[in-house]
Amino acid sequence: xxxxxxxxxxxxxxxxxxxxxxxxxxxxxxxxxxxxxxxxxxxxxxxxxxxxxxxxxxxxxxxxxxxxxxxxxxxxxxxxxxxxxxxxxxxxxxxxxxxxxxxxxxxxxxxxxxxxxxxxxxxxxxxxxxxxxxxxxxx
Numbered sequence: 001x002x003x004x005x006x007x008x009x010x011x012x013x014x015x016x017x018x019x020x021x022x023x024x025x026x027x028x029x030x031x032x033x034x035x036x037x038x039x040x041x042x043x044x045x046x047x048x049x050x051x052x053x054x055x056x057x058x059x060x061x062x063x064x065x066x067x068x069x070x071x072x073x074x075x076x077x078x079x080x081x082x083x084x085x086x087x088x089x090x091x092x093x094x095x096x097x098x099x100x101x102x103x104x105x106x107x108x109x110x111x112x113x114x115x116x117x118x119x120x121x122x123x124x125x126x127x128x129x130x131x132x133x134x135x136x137x138x139x
Contacts, residue, residue, distance in 0.1 A: 002026060010036070010045060019045065020094055021056060028061035031097035059097035060104065 004025035011018055017039050021032040034056070040048070072080070 008045070008049065010040065012039075019048075021053075021058070022094055023058065024064050027064045029064045029093055029097065030058035030061050031094040031101075032056045032058045033098055057101070059101035062093065062097055062100070065093075 002025070005023065007022040009020040009022070011020065013035075017036040019034045019036055019040075021034065023030050034048075034052075036044075036048075
């Protein structure tokens with residue numbers, strides 16, 4: 001049986017509050033960062049999760065390096081959950097996944113701006129040629 005994990009960390013990333021969604025399934029790890037703005041309440045986070053989870057843009061999948069999970073006693077699970085809520089910051093895997101997503105967005109943006117720039121240069125060139133033709137047409 002294959003297991004899937006999902007994790008949401010709400011953290012203060014000055015000047016806004018952000019949510020870091022992480023999911024791990026089938027040996028793949030993906031992350032997504034969402035800006036909330038002012039500090040969200042638990043109900044607001046839950047409602048956001050219900051309304052927008054299917055529209056989140058997760059990073060490209062990285063190979064998951066988590067070991068096989070064994071059964072954890074309820075008390076230990078409670079202690080681990082408390083420790084994770086005390087920890088601050090973004091894990092290194094999440095940082096890598098988000099960095100990969102930013103790099104892909106940057107390359108896409110660069111390609112689109114290059115195409116737009118080339119199209120504008122071609123348009124200006126055609127206008128210059130047309131102006132030259134119009135200048136010599138009256139002879």
